[in-house]
Amino acid sequence: MSATRPEHAPSDHPRVPRGKTGILLANLGTPDDYTYWPMRRYLSEFLSDKRVIDYPAWKWQPLLQLIILTKRPFSSGAAYKSIWNHDLGESPLMTITKAQTEKFRESMTALYGDQVMVDFSMRYGNPSTKSKVRAMVEAGCERILFFPLYPQYAGATTATANDAFFKALMEETWQPSARTVPAYFDNAEYIEALAQSVETAYGKLGKRPDILVVSYHGMPTRYLMQGDPYHCQCMKTTRLLKERLGWADTDIVSTFQSKFGPEEWLQPYTVEEVARLAESGKKDIAVIAPAFSADCIETLEEINEEIKESFEEAGGESFTYIPCLNDEDAHIRALTSIAQQSLSGWLD
Incomplete structure (x- = not known):
């Protein structure tokens, strides 16, 4: 005006x-x-x-x-x-x-x-x-x-x-x-956008991944004990995504990345969990990062390079990173x- x-x-x-x-x-x-x-x-x-x-x-x-x-x-x-x-x-x-x-x-x-x-x-x-x-x-x-x-x-x-x-x-x-x-972790349209990104990525693959790793940015466990709701909201995000996709509990797992400093952070740590998955026979995985609204250093470098390397060194064969929602229409x-x-x- x-x-x-x-x-x-x-x-x-x-x-x-x-x-x-x-x-x-x-x-x-x-x-x-x-x-x-x-x-x-x-x-x-x-x-x-x-x-x-x-x-x-x-x-x-x-x-x-x-x-x-x-x-x-x-x-x-x-x-x-x-x-x-x-x-x-x-x-x-x-x-x-x-x-x-x-x-x-x-x-x-x-x-x-x-x-x-x-x-x-x-x-x-x-x-x-x-x-x-x-x-x-x-x-x-x-x-x-x-x-x-x-x-x-x-x-x-x-x-x-x-x-x-x-x-x-x-x-x-x-x-x-x-x-x-x-x-807005439980907003229906946000969950729908996440689900569509997974379905689109899976639709482009010749073979369905053994499991989807839902990796969230970590924080000290102490913060959770002090009342921060982040961990609970992450867990609900994964559950709502799983329900929207119609998947079983064994198709999806929540993890936490970007640990910094000596104290204990939210677990399981993504970098360790992907290696454990590879060692347990999950040779083909996909990773998504719903806590990030845009791809950044934690996704493009940490997930797509460091975490991918941890998976492959443990015997993993196929690693698919599903990009953040970024400027997708949904x-x-x-x-x-x-x-x-x-x-x-x-x-x-």
Whole structure:
């Protein structure tokens, strides 16, 4: 909507853009480049987040800044380089998020016209949540729907994304009304999109895999004991997917990847479970990662390289990675439906 002069304001009052509803998609983030300093900045921001690593700062920060961040940017940078979109000079997560946002914008515009403004932000790195909230306020958004692209809620993902959003609102003189989209792990259209991706992948294979490994990002078991619902929501996601596919319990297994640090994390660990499956005679497996809305370092490099290697070294023969939902039409339809529900009362 165009800028207008507030009602009853004097004739010399500046015009103010108002009336829009912003919808801000949010994902984890990505380094600006895979070289040392961009990687170090990104990892420092990520690993300094108390939602991610909750050790006391006096104990964690010296270890992080003096030891971990002198070495890890090199190894992480090499991993990013192996999957980098060199044509566009960005990570696959950035490329896919842009494509998702464009399709989602088209879908929302078809429903609501110019009443909505759709954009995306990253919790770590660029574009920052703060910069996108500022842009929406400047564009006249009186309401903002914040949409973390995490199907399952976790403190280290959904909550910290919301933290960044609320912190950005704290710096606005004229705050817009705000809503956040809750976890959508049990949304029927999301489950349908997952099931269709499995059916499509299986339909292209000459032989049906012996088992589908549903790999979720891990977290310390301690977080579960403290009340984080992530593990329960992951388990329900797998159950709903299994029921939609009409499969037996033996056709599917849930695992957890990306363990970091010395303490116990949610188990079974994906990298160990795929090796165990191979040793037990499951020579042909498929892997899907429902907790990720877009393919990223954890799927393209960790699953498709490290975890695949663990499976093959243990005697596995055929490894199929089923891509994330990314910008598939069924995924965009699910995100659109979820956003519509959250916009009820604002836009109908």
